[in-house]
Amino acid sequence: MDLYEAIGRRRDTRAEFTGGPIDPAVLARILEAANQAPSVGMSQPWVFVTVQAPATLEAFAEHVSQEREVFAASLAGERAETFTKVKIEGIRESGLGIVVGYDPTTAGQQVLGRHAIADAGLYSVCLAIQNLWLAATAEGVGVGWVSFYREEFLSSLVGFPAHIRPVAWLCVGPVADLPEVPDLERFGWRGRTPVAAALHAERYQR
Numbered sequence: 001m002d003l004y005e006a007i008g009r010r011r012d013t014r015a016e017f018t019g020g021p022i023d024p025a026v027l028a029r030i031l032e033a034a035n036q037a038p039s040v041g042m043s044q045p046w047v048f049v050t051v052q053a054p055a056t057l058e059a060f061a062e063h064v065s066q067e068r069e070v071f072a073a074s075l076a077g078e079r080a081e082t083f084t085k086v087k088i089e090g091i092r093e094s095g096l097g098i099v100v101g102y103d104p105t106t107a108g109q110q111v112l113g114r115h116a117i118a119d120a121g122l123y124s125v126c127l128a129i130q131n132l133w134l135a136a137t138a139e140g141v142g143v144g145w146v147s148f149y150r151e152e153f154l155s156s157l158v159g160f161p162a163h164i165r166p167v168a169w170l171c172v173g174p175v176a177d178l179p180e181v182p183d184l185e186r187f188g189w190r191g192r193t194p195v196a197a198a199l200h201a202e203r204y205q206r
Contacts, residue, residue: 001138009178010133013142016175017093026139030172031098033135039124041112045104046128049158051097060149060157060169061091067148085187089146094173099154100129101164125167132170142175 001009031048039045051057068088075083091097102125104111114120129145136143146169154166185191 003134006134006137010137011142011178011182012184013094013144013171013175013178014087014090014183015093016142016177016179017090017095017171017173018176019093019095020174022096022141022173026141027096027172030132030135030139030141034100034128034132037124037128037131039127040114040120041107043107043111043114043121043124045102045106045121046125047101047103047160047164049099049101051099051158052095056157057091057095057097060097060146060154061089063150063153063157064089064091064146064148067150071148082188086183086189088148090142090144090171090173091146091169094142094144094171096172098132098170098172099158099166100125100132100168100170101160101166103164105163122165122167129168129170136172137178140175142171142173142178144171145169146171 027050034046034048035044037046051060072080072083102122104121111121133143133145149166149169151166154160154169155162155164158166160166179186182192
């Protein structure tokens with residue numbers, strides 16, 4: 001699979017996990033791809049916690065379910081009806097969670113390039129996640145990014161100290177297939193807009 005094919009095939013995986021174990025060699029390659037992401041000042045400000053203990057997966061799944069209910073309560077009409085069809089996580093089904101955290105201390109206080117944009121380190125962590133996701137897609141492995149959680153809960157669950165910020169819980173595992181159409185588009189929540197809608201020449205224009 002070439003790069004452009006991996007980009008086009010990447011999906012936020014929910015219901016397609018088989019529940020089977022991931023090959024340790026494949027997991028190692030995926031994590032190494034994440035570790036090779038560009039980072040501000042070569043700071044590599046990411047940490048990865050792999051989670052497979054059933055009790056931890058269950059605890060996080062229950063928390064996410066509660067947060068889903070909170071969001072659902074804020075919806076009405078067509079949005080509420082559409083959301084009931086959307087599966088937001090595959091925590092139990094995947095059997096493996098990778099918690100990605102942002103550690104601003106990995107390169108000390110003087111990080112080249114971060115002095116003017118404090119969030120540059122956080123952006124670097126997102127690039128690592130993208131690398132992981134594309135590598136997983138090329139390996140035929142599914143990834144689902146779970147964002148229905150409170151940061152303090154996830155930090156406590158995996159033992160992050162106060163200075164490490166949780167950025168993502170990624171459900172990772174073998175999949176039966178990757179859907180041709182992204183779930184949110186398939187269920188009518190939102191479709192993809194063309195690049196022309198976001199493209200401007202020289203200056204932003206309304």
